[in-house]
Amino acid sequence: MNFMIVRRAAVYLSLSIATFISIFPFYWMVVGATNESRDIVTGKSTIGTNLVANFQNLLAQVDLAQVFWNSAVVAIAATVLTLAVSSLAGYGFEIFRSRVRERIFQILLLLLSIPFAALMVPLFVMISRAHLSNTFTAVILPTVASIFIIFYFRQATKAFPGELRDAARVDGLKEWQIFLYVYLPSMRSTYAAATIIVFMTSWNNYLWPLIVLQTEDKKTITLVISSLTSAYTPDFGVILLSTVLATLPTLIIFFVLQRQFVQGMLGSVK
């Protein structure tokens, strides 16, 4: 009996700590956006009155609309293209038999272990040779065939009933029509989960855009935040406000797709 209570207490305690650890930075960020840089540095952690001033300062330093637009174009295009290409690949890997498919798949999984830092330079050389440097295409293209998303879709496709394909074939659908009109709509939650993952990754991507985007008018939000932090006297209120703004889109997408996201991660085909 006593043991049970102790156990419970331990569970609650550890959950509380975990919650605090995950929530606090978020809280700190939001509160910081309303405070002056001076107060933030001294550790003030209550809501302040400097939000409007921070906003004006931010607008004075960056073309916020342009930056958001850049990030949005990159993230949305990357999401649409990655889902289209990688889901098709994952579906194909699972559905179509071939003697070499497992071999190819293993090679893909191996490639996953190569760190991006090792690919960066050759990738940049390729992009410049193709005269794509300082374009959004350059940011998006290398992410489109995502091994992780291919893997994710292949796993999810295992739950897609073969008889559904058969029924569609008897109903007169061609292979691409089966994918488009039967597979895609019945795997909505898988797509929702993948959308969140890809959108977030792309929106938060920093290193690669930093390498290929050179001019101010092309820069994405992560690059801008980073340049704010490297100012001679960084204004932490402005930085935290821009961070809050940068977090909003992914937050919105997450809440809109939350239910499907959970279902998709659990791998359910309805």
Added chain:
Amino acid sequence: MSGLKLRGVRKSFGSVEVIRGIDLDIEPNEFVVFVGPSGCGKSTLLRMIAGLEGITEGELDIGGTRMNDVDPSKRGIAMVFQTYALYPHMSVRQNMGFALKFAGVAKDEIDRQVDEAARILELAPLMHRRPGELSGGQRQRVAIGRAIVRHPEVFLFDEPLSNLDAELRVHMRIEIARLHKELATTIIYVTHDQVEAMTLADKIVVMRDGSVAQVGSPLTLYDDPDNLFVAGFIGSPKMNFLKGVVAESGADVRLPEYGDQIIPLHDSVARPAAGTDVTVGIRPEQFEPDGRTKLDLKIEMIEHLGGETYVYASHNDGEVITVAARDARAVKPGQNFVARFNPTSVLLFGTDGNRIR
């Protein structure tokens, strides 16, 4: 309603041959049932007819046209799957009209056809629901409705009732029989279930290891099986098989494991040479109180089904024999039991498993 012709049809997956040369004729409007043990190739053969599996060798002819390489949607078939395979993201109405939509049929015409099928299957109140919101029986009816809407020449069913509970299964079985009358089409139906096979079929195809063991009407297979396999497969409880030897006279079969009981051979049966080993087949329900031949047995177990009683009994702890007995409510395990039958009702099989006629 088309007939079908299969000639020397074979199928291999890699180096494994699963369909080993099937010849079969199916008449227009016939209700044909494929039965056989698990893994014998029933589904594979059905899928080959549907065009979902390729045909490695042989000819498939539906309604007088060679169909080996024709697309599934152009064979004039419709298929009902074991898992129903309804499109999860579409309403019942959309599910049923999907094939017509793809065939470019006008919207009014699709609606008319779908409503007609819904009427036949009493689906009207469910038309707006998604498959996820239907019971198993309702899903099955939608799957059948989706097939009906295509006006196929041949319906293919792969164990359509195996996911339903016992009561619903009986209900749907009757429903399918009614549909066959109403639609007047050819039906090919795969099942494990003997009762479904016996009650629905005009013609049963018993399959074994990718070949046809026997084709015939339900009663032909029951009364007059060609081989041990069919004799054992059709009928429930199973036919009893007793070891026998043709006696010196050549006119009797001796049962060495049953105190050398003698069964006189029927005049119409071919006479194997004296000393030949044979298998004597007798169905549980062919034992009768005033039969001329008797087996002295000891009861091991009894199953009372109410109307009938199954007595499981053996001679000297040998093989257990099943006897269907009426008026046997009083018998108890451990008692002696005399099972009587008429020698004319037994079937004889040779050592190769084929009937001796």
